[in-house]
Amino acid sequence: MAEKKNVTQRKGFKTGEFVVYPAHGVGVVTGIEKHEVADTELEMFVIHFEQDKLTLRVPTAKVHDVGMRKLSDKILAKKVMTLLKGKPRVKRTMWSRRAQEYEAKINSGDLSLVAEVVRDLYRGEDQPEQSYSERQLYEAALERMAREIAAVNKCAQKEAVERIIEVLSKSAKLLRKAAESAAAKEAEEGKAA
Numbered sequence: 135m136a137e138k139k140n141v142t143q144r145k146g147f148k149t150g151e152f153v154v155y156p157a158h159g160v161g162v163v164t165g166i167e168k169h170e171v172a173d174t175e176l177e178m179f180v181i182h183f184e185q186d187k188l189t190l191r192v193p194t195a196k197v198h199d200v201g202m203r204k205l206s207d208k209i210l211a212k213k214v215m216t217l218l219k220g221k222p223r224v225k226r227t228m229w230s231r232r233a234q235e236y237e238a239k240i241n242s243g244d245l246s247l248v249a250e251v252v253r254d255l256y257r258g259e260d261q262p263e264q265s266y267s268e269r270q271l272y273e274a275a276l277e278r279m280a281r282e283i284a285a286v287n288k289c290a291q292k293e294a295v296e297r298i299i300e301v302l303s304k305s306a307k308l309l310r311k312a313a314e315s316a317a318a319k320e321a322e323e324g325k326a327a
Contacts, residue, residue, distance in 0.1 A: 146204070147163055147179060147197065147202075147204070148163065149163050149164065149165055149166065150162065150163065150164075151163055151204070151205075152204075152205040152285045153179075153181060153202055153203065153204060153205065154202070154203050154204070154205060154206075154243050154245075154282060155181060155183075155190065155192070155200070155201075155202050155243070156200070156201040156202075156241050156242055156243030157241050157243075158183050158186060158188065158190065159183065159185075159277075159278045159281050159282070160183070160205065160281040160282050160285050161181040161182055161183040161184075161188075161190065162181065162182050162184070163179050163180070163181055164180045164181070164182045164189075165179075165180040166178070166179055166180070166194070167180055167191070169191075176193050176195075177193070177194045177195075178191040178192060178193050178194060179191070179192045179194060179197065179202075181202075185277075185281065185291075201242075201243045202243075203243060205282065205285055205286055206245050206282060206286055207286070208286055208287070210245060210246075211245070211282070211283055211286040211287065213246075214245050214246055214249045214279070214283075215249075215283075215297075215298070215301055217246060217249045217250065217253065218249055218252065218253050218298065218301045218302055218305060219301060219304075219305040220253060220305075221309055222253055222254045222255075222256065223250070223254055224254055229265075229267070229268075233267060233271060236251045236254075236255070236271045236275070237271065239251050239275075240271070240274055240275050240278055245279065245282055248275050248278050248279045248282075249279055251271065251272070251275035252272065252275045252276050252279050252298065252302070253302065255268055255271060255272035255275065256272065256302045256306070257272075258302075258303060258306040258307070258310075261306075276295065276298065277291075277295075279294075279298060280294040280295045280298060281294075283297070283298065
């Protein structure tokens, strides 16, 4: 039987604060409870994930083992948005292997790795459509990233998604123009030779 305890902070985490749990993304610590399991008393963080309508109980002793961490700060969030401006990196390996790597990055809990997946799987209007599984991974990564960016910037998730898409879209246009310029320059140099 669960017995609520008047503890509001443990292991650097406190009730009411946003945390990142790798497999589920951003949640809020709603309490710290003690439970008796097999004659052993366990203290647990109660974490609520609003988007998923999920409440998770994590033993306080296992927090670091499972990779639970504090929300990123504004400096890291800004760096991650800059990371989106880079050129997408797509390995030439089989899709199943890339999909596994993308899934691992999404579930790592590392905002930078999630942003890489968003950047690498983003498709602009002028690019070919994604397969169903690519689209699923892209949307999962985008949602995970947007939740954390929204929590860091204290804005709505929809606003965070719009900002991420805006950065990706501008970057794709700039990369396309640079590639067109390089191709035109190469063609002129070919004519001159």
